[in-house]
Each structure stands twice: as C-alpha cells, then as structure tokens.
Amino acid sequence: MGRGIPKRPTQADIARLAGVSQATVSLVLNERDSGARISTETRDRVLAAMREWGYVANPSARSLAGGRNRIIGVYTFEPVFPTTGVDFYFPFLLGMEQEAAELGHDLLLFTSAGGDRQIFRDGSTRLALADGALLLGRNPNVEEIEQLRDSGYPFVYVGHREVTGAPISYVAADYTTATQQLTQRLFEQGHERVAYARIGEGEAQPSRDREKGFRQAFRAGGKLIGPVWTLESAQDVAGLVDEIVAAGITGLVAEQQLLAEQVRAAAGRRGLSIPDDLSVVVLGDPTGAEHDDVEWTGLEVPRQEMGRAATRLLVRSLDAEERAAVRESVACTIIPGTTAGAPGRSR
Amino acid sequence: MGRGIPKRPTQADIARLAGVSQATVSLVLNERDSGARISTETRDRVLAAMREWGYVANPSARSLAGGRNRIIGVYTFEPVFPTTGVDFYFPFLLGMEQEAAELGHDLLLFTSAGGDRQIFRDGSTRLALADGALLLGRNPNVEEIEQLRDSGYPFVYVGHREVTGAPISYVAADYTTATQQLTQRLFEQGHERVAYARIGEGEAQPSRDREKGFRQAFRAGGKLIGPVWTLESAQDVAGLVDEIVAAGITGLVAEQQLLAEQVRAAAGRRGLSIPDDLSVVVLGDPTGAEHDDVEWTGLEVPRQEMGRAATRLLVRSLDAEERAAVRESVACTIIPGTTAGAPGRSR
DNA sequence: GCTAGTTGCTAATGGCCATTAGCTGATCTC
DNA sequence: GAGATCAGCTAATGGCCATTAGCAACTAGC
Numbered sequence: 001m002g003r004g005i006p007k008r009p010t011q012a013d014i015a016r017l018a019g020v021s022q023a024t025v026s027l028v029l030n031e032r033d034s035g036a037r038i039s040t041e042t043r044d045r046v047l048a049a050m051r052e053w054g055y056v057a058n059p060s061a062r063s064l065a066g067g068r069n070r071i072i073g074v075y076t077f078e079p080v081f082p083t084t085g086v087d088f089y090f091p092f093l094l095g096m097e098q099e100a101a102e103l104g105h106d107l108l109l110f111t112s113a114g115g116d117r118q119i120f121r122d123g124s125t126r127l128a129l130a131d132g133a134l135l136l137g138r139n140p141n142v143e144e145i146e147q148l149r150d151s152g153y154p155f156v157y158v159g160h161r162e163v164t165g166a167p168i169s170y171v172a173a174d175y176t177t178a179t180q181q182l183t184q185r186l187f188e189q190g191h192e193r194v195a196y197a198r199i200g201e202g203e204a205q206p207s208r209d210r211e212k213g214f215r216q217a218f219r220a221g222g223k224l225i226g227p228v229w230t231l232e233s234a235q236d237v238a239g240l241v242d243e244i245v246a247a248g249i250t251g252l253v254a255e256q257q258l259l260a261e262q263v264r265a266a267a268g269r270r271g272l273s274i275p276d277d278l279s280v281v282v283l284g285d286p287t288g289a290e291h292d293d294v295e296w297t298g299l300e301v302p303r304q305e306m307g308r309a310a311t312r313l314l315v316r317s318l319d320a321e322e323r324a325a326v327r328e329s330v331a332c333t334i335i336p337g338t339t340a341g342a343p344g345r346s347r
Numbered sequence: 348m349g350r351g352i353p354k355r356p357t358q359a360d361i362a363r364l365a366g367v368s369q370a371t372v373s374l375v376l377n378e379r380d381s382g383a384r385i386s387t388e389t390r391d392r393v394l395a396a397m398r399e400w401g402y403v404a405n406p407s408a409r410s411l412a413g414g415r416n417r418i419i420g421v422y423t424f425e426p427v428f429p430t431t432g433v434d435f436y437f438p439f440l441l442g443m444e445q446e447a448a449e450l451g452h453d454l455l456l457f458t459s460a461g462g463d464r465q466i467f468r469d470g471s472t473r474l475a476l477a478d479g480a481l482l483l484g485r486n487p488n489v490e491e492i493e494q495l496r497d498s499g500y501p502f503v504y505v506g507h508r509e510v511t512g513a514p515i516s517y518v519a520a521d522y523t524t525a526t527q528q529l530t531q532r533l534f535e536q537g538h539e540r541v542a543y544a545r546i547g548e549g550e551a552q553p554s555r556d557r558e559k560g561f562r563q564a565f566r567a568g569g570k571l572i573g574p575v576w577t578l579e580s581a582q583d584v585a586g587l588v589d590e591i592v593a594a595g596i597t598g599l600v601a602e603q604q605l606l607a608e609q610v611r612a613a614a615g616r617r618g619l620s621i622p623d624d625l626s627v628v629v630l631g632d633p634t635g636a637e638h639d640d641v642e643w644t645g646l647e648v649p650r651q652e653m654g655r656a657a658t659r660l661l662v663r664s665l666d667a668e669e670r671a672a673v674r675e676s677v678a679c680t681i682i683p684g685t686t687a688g689a690p691g692r693s694r
Numbered sequence: 695g696c697t698a699g700t701t702g703c704t705a706a707t708g709g710c711c712a713t714t715a716g717c718t719g720a721t722c723t724c
Numbered sequence: 725g726a727g728a729t730c731a732g733c734t735a736a737t738g739g740c741c742a743t744t745a746g747c748a749a750c751t752a753g754c
Contacts, residue, residue, distance in 0.1 A: 069407075
C-alpha cells in the first residue's frame with residue numbers, strides 16, 4: 001500500500017479521463033430514463049474509465065445529494081450480549097438480514113451507543129445515516145421513542161410497544177391468541193382451576209398481552225377468572241407452590257421459562273411432579289432460563305418471522321413516502337411439549 | 348407524521364435562529380480546541396436553539412466533509428444462512444459487535460450483495476460506505492480480494508488467507524499449533540500409527556494449516572509422516588475405514604466433524620468403537636455436521652475472539668494512517684472430549 | 695495615543711454527487 | 725433555405741458540514 005491514503009477517484013477524475021463532464025459520469029452511473037441521453041460510445045468510454053480506475057461512488061455524497069442509501073439501521077435498547085443472551089436476539093437479526101437481503105438493503109447495527117444506550121446524545125443521532133431503523137429491546141426509553149417519532153424519522157419497533165401521543169409502527173408477536181389457546185387447551189384437558197404466574201412487574205406490553213389472552217380464555221369458557229400471581233423474584237417460588245397447592249390449582253400458565261423451571265424444582269421437593277400433579281405451560285419468555293432438557297408445553301416467539309416482517313414493513317413505508325403508523329402481528333407457534341396433560345392423582 | 352417528510356433543521360437553520368453564522372454552529376457542535384474560540388453566551392444560545400429544534404447533524408454531510416464515519420463493514424462471501432449455518436457465523440459477529448461497541452464503531456452488514464456475492468459489481472462497491480471492512484467466508488473470491496487490496500481500501504480478513512502479490516491483513520485461528528498438540532497427544536497416549544483425513548480438496552488455507560500441524564507433530568516426534576487421505580465426498584468413508592483397518596491405524600485426525608461422525612458410523616457397522624478401537628480427534632470444522640451427542644476430542648475455533656481481534660486490528664489500522672498488512676493469530680482451545688484414549692483391544 | 699496582542703466571530707472553500715435547465719450542432723420539413 | 729426538431733452533452737446549483745484565513749473590536753502595554 002505504501003505511504004498515505006490513496007485518494008479514491010471521483011466523478012470529476014473519471015470525467016477528465018474520459019473527456020466528458022462530471023454530470024455525464026453521473027448520468028452514466030445512474031442509468032435512468034430521465035430526459036438526458038448518452039450515446040453508446042460515450043457511455044462505454046466512461047464505463048471503461050470507471051473500471052480502469054476502480055471508481056466507486058462515495059455513498060455519503062450520494063445520500064447527501066438526495067438519494068436513499070438502502071441502509072436499514074438496527075438499534076437495541078439494551079446491550080445485546082450478556083443479559084438476555086445471544087439466543088434471544090439473534091433470531092430477530094437473522095430474519096432482518098434475510099429480508100433485507102431480499103429487498104436489497106444493508107443492515108447497520110448501532111452498537112456504538114455504548115453503556116447507557118441513548119439514541120439522542122449531544123443532540124445528534126447516528127440513526128440518520130440509515131434510511132430508517134428497526135428498534136429492539138424489552139425496556140425501551142419511551143421518551144426517546146416519542147422524540148424519534150416526532151422527528152419524523154421512519155422506524156418500526158420489533159415487539160409490541162404503545163406510547164403516548166401519536167401511535168408508532170410495530171410488529172408484535174400475537175401473545176394474546178397463543179396464550180388464550182394454551183389456556184383453553186388446559187381447560188379441554190380437564191383442568192378446572194388454572195392460574196397465571198410471572199416474575200417481575202408485568203407492566204411491559206408483552207406481559208399484558210399474555211395476561212389478556214389468559215383472561216379471554218376464561219371469558220370464552222364462561223368461567224370465573226383464575227388467580228394471577230406476580231412474584232417479586234425467583235426467590236418467591238416456594239411460596240407460590242404453597243399457594244398453588246392450597247388453592248387446588250392443577251394448571252399453571254407461566255410467563256417465563258425460568259419461573260417454570262423453578263416451580264418444577266420446588267414442586268419436586270414437595271414430591272409433586274409435572275405434568276402428573278401439575279400441568280405447566282410456558283409463554284415463551286426465556287429470560288434467565290437454564291434450558292434444562294424439559295420440553296415445555298408452550299408457545300414459541302416467532303422471532304425470525306418478526307424480524308422479517310418488521311423489515312418488510314419498514315422498507316415498504318420508506319418506499320411509500322406516506323408515513324403512517326402501521327402495526328402487524330405475527331402468530332406464535334404452539335409447542336406441544338410434555339408438561340401439560342390431564343389433571344392427575346394430586347386431586 | 349402527517350403529509351410529506353418533515354425537513355430536518357440544518358446548521359444554517361440553527362445559525363439563523365441563534366443569530367450567528369453556520370460556521371459558529373459547527374464550531375459549537377465539534378467542541379475542539381482548534382484556534383477558534385466561542386464565548387459561553389454564544390455557545391449557550393446555539394445549544395439552546397439546537398435543543399429546541401431538535402437539531403441532528405447529518406452524518407452523510409459530516410463524513411463527506413472529511414471525517415471518518417466510525418462504521419465498520421462486515422462482508423461475507425457466502426450467504427450467511429443455510430449453508431454454513433447460524434452457529435458458524437454468529438460467534439464471529441458477536442465478537443465483532445463487542446469490540447466495535449467498545450471502540451465506538453457501528454457495524455454495517457453487507458447483506459444486499461444477493462446471490463452471487465460480488466464486492467465489485469457494475470464497477471461500484473457499497474463497501475466504501477464503511478471506513479473499513481471485515482471480510483469473512485470460506486470460499487472467497489481471491490481476485491476480488493486482490494482488487495480490493497489494490498484499491499487501498501482497508502480491510503481485515505477473518506481467517507487465514509494468502510493471496511498472490513502484496514500481502515493482506517488477516518486474523519487467523521492457530522490451527523497449526525492446535526493440530527500439532529492434538530496429534531502429539533495421540534502419540535503420548537501410545538498411538539503409533541496416526542493418520543489424517545479430510546473431505547474436500549484441502550486447498551483452502553485453513554486446511555493446509557491443519558495439515559502442517561499434523562506434519563510438525565511427526566517431525567517433533569521423530570516419526571515418519573503418517574498417511575493423509577483426502578476424500579472426494581462423505582460417500583467414500585466406508586473405503587476410508589477399510590484403509591484405516593488395513594493400515595493398522597489407531598489414531599485418526601479428522602478435519603471435519605462430519606467426517607468423524609461418518610467414520611464413527613462406518614466403524615460401528617464393522618463392530619469397531621470409538622475410542623476403544625480407534626481414537627479420533629476433530630479439527631473444529633463443523634460444516635455439515637449433525638451434532639450428535641458425542642463429545643469429540645478436538646479443537647475449538649475461537650470464533651468470537653477472532654471477531655474481536657479482527658475488529659481491533661482494523662480500527663487500529665484506520666487510526667494509524669499507515670497502511671501495512673498485519674497478521675494476527677488466535678489460539679484454539681483444546682477440547683478434551685471423550686473420543687481419544689490409549690489404543691485398545693483392536694491391535 | 696499608538697501599537698501589539700487577543701478574543702470572538704464570519705466568509706469562503708471544498709468535499710462528491712444528482713439533477714435540471716439549457717446550449718450546440720446535426721437532421722428533417724415543406 | 726428558414727424554421728423546427730432532436731440527440732447529446734455541459735454548466736450550474738444545491739445538499740450539509742468542517743475547516744481555515746482573516747476581519748473587527750477590544751485590551752494591554754508603554
């Protein structure tokens with residue numbers, strides 16, 4: 001390579017070399033049927049010069065000059081790695097990449113936000129380099145989302161998010177339907193007393209969607225609503241199992257796999273087994289789970305498909321020039337699993 | 348929202364609002380100690396205007412105006428998905444993202460190349476949008492790499508690649524050392540006749556590196572070199588096992604896990620078991636493997652660390668302004684596994 | 695009261711491209 | 725042979741920013 005940084009040729013350089021004007025080079029480059037015509041000879045001469053000199057359009061200048069960049073930003077509100085784990089985010093990314101590839105876009109991963117993860121810092125956002133962005137994360141900064149929405153920047157949230165004021169676009173997993181189906185299935189298997197349990201506050205939208213499905217199943221079955229327990233932490237599971245036994249619950253809808261695993265352990269210590277004494281369905285949240293070899297009955301979050309759908313939605317809205325919030329929902333797959341069955345001997 | 352696309356305020360807008368010049372806005376934005384001084388009052392007035400109007404610097408213009416982009420491109424020579432599998436590709440990406448985040452860079456995934464994966468198509472490469480790129484893939488187009496090198500574009504190959512002409516930068520896994528260690532371990536366990544086998548041509552650099560380590564172990568042990576078999580396809584494994592038996596081989600160094608799996612199956616059909624009758628070590632290539640529950644003795648490709656190292660290398664060379672090819676190698680972890688032991692009853 | 699130095703700002707330029715209005719010379723029309 | 729048409733090109737502009745040279749006003753020195 002040698003000394004210094006070799007200057008990349010510009011359109012002006014190519015123009016000089018081919019004996020034409022810069023404008024002609026640009027016209028040759030962006031072959032459109034926009035009035036201007038270029039003779040075949042000239043075109044060939046320009047193309048030859050471009051090849052010979054390895055001309056490459058400067059994307060910054062290009063985007064500055066008005067055009068799109070065909071870049072989709074991906075922004076996560078949390079560091080991708082240790083907390084939630086690779087397994088959680090990667091399927092989303094995979095779906096995004098697949099769809100982006102099909103639609104001829106590249107993906108810009110905004111990783112540089114660093115620890116505190118702010119879109120707007122020192123009054124500038126790198127997001128603008130992309131034509132639009134896909135937002136991801138369980139605990140988004142709502143104010144930032146609203147600010148972004150008000151800025152007119154096009155984005156799609158991957159996951160169900162509601163904010164105050166004007167609506168935003170998102171692609172959500174249909175937790176409600178899947179939870180309703182799973183709960184209903186418990187009823188069909190003969191369970192009379194079914195409860196819902198989660199760890200954490202339950203204020204997040206996905207959490208509320210799931211609970212909604214739980215309620216719907218009761219309403220559809222003409223039953224009184226079952227108990228909903230919200231635990232502070234995994235420490236409280238022993239108490240939860242006490243409650244379950246005391247209340248004569250035979251079917252448990254567990255929001256997190258972690259919770260289900262803990263319940264299984266605590267139940268085991270009491271001599272209760274799953275699904276013989278207690279049926280458990282898991283609503284797909286893998287946070288903190290140990291992934292033991294149990295095949296939990298439950299739902300699968302269609303992460304890859306969500307990634308694809310969100311990308312599709314975003315690109316469509318970029319093409320549309322008509323910005324309006326759009327929502328889409330993707331069905332969850334039901335996993336039969338082995339942890340739900342007819343109520344057994346415990347009663 | 349609403350009709351049309353809201354125009355983002357520019358420095359000129361802010362300048363007008365704050366009653367200063369565009370240059371002043373720029374100076375306030377890029378607070379440096381570059382000669383020019385701005386009074387506190389003016390600065391505050393400008394900052395207030397920026398906040399009020401939600402000013403955001405246009406990254407394209409910014410990068411056009413000379414600076415770096417703080418974007419690292421990631422380019423794979425093969426479609427990421429079906430062939431090599433998620434498991435193969437993702438750890439690299441993970442390492443890249445971690446390191447990029449620490450170094451304050453974003454990652455641009457070039458997915459749009461589409462089916463045939465060419466860097467240079469119609470004389471233009473999108474790579475240029477990034478300050479530099481990380482290249483990835485088992486079967487790169489060597490001509491393209493050379494063209495890229497000659498263009499002066501900074502890149503680092505993830506994996507060991509040698510090309511003709513001037514050298515390129517890369518980060519390689521140290522297959523040679525790991526293979527030598529594994530082979531040596533077979534000797535230490537008492538194996539006298541040890542062979543090497545692979546599926547495919549063996550022309551790729553990683554393949555040659557491994558074979559080199561194999562040879563080194565023999566040289567270090569003062570032994571004659573053992574046989575190296577290169578199979579056309581997995582179909583030929585039955586024949587390979589015949590050869591192994593005929594030659595009295597008790598230790599096999601298998602390049603691909605797929606090969607090891609096939610050998611195990613074929614050996615099983617002959618009543619031979621691993622490691623009782625044949626010790627097998629696997630050199631970490633998971634292509635096409637079924638990932639059965641065997642814990643193969645072998646090496647682990649330090650993919651994540653390679654991603655990190657490559658990113659570090661690239662950023663360093665971007666900062667350096669001194670382009671010179673640099674190579675780095677990352678040690679492989681040895682996996683003890685259960686498929687290698689002292690030679691047993693078969694002899 | 696004059697000079698030298700300093701502070702605080704601005705005008706101008708360049709970076710590379712896309713787009714448009716318009717110019718030149720050739721061909722065609724009747 | 726004058727006017728109309730058209731193919732093929734170019735000059736000019738704008739998009740947004742960073743940087744630099746330099747100007748105006750003010751202060752300090754003596």
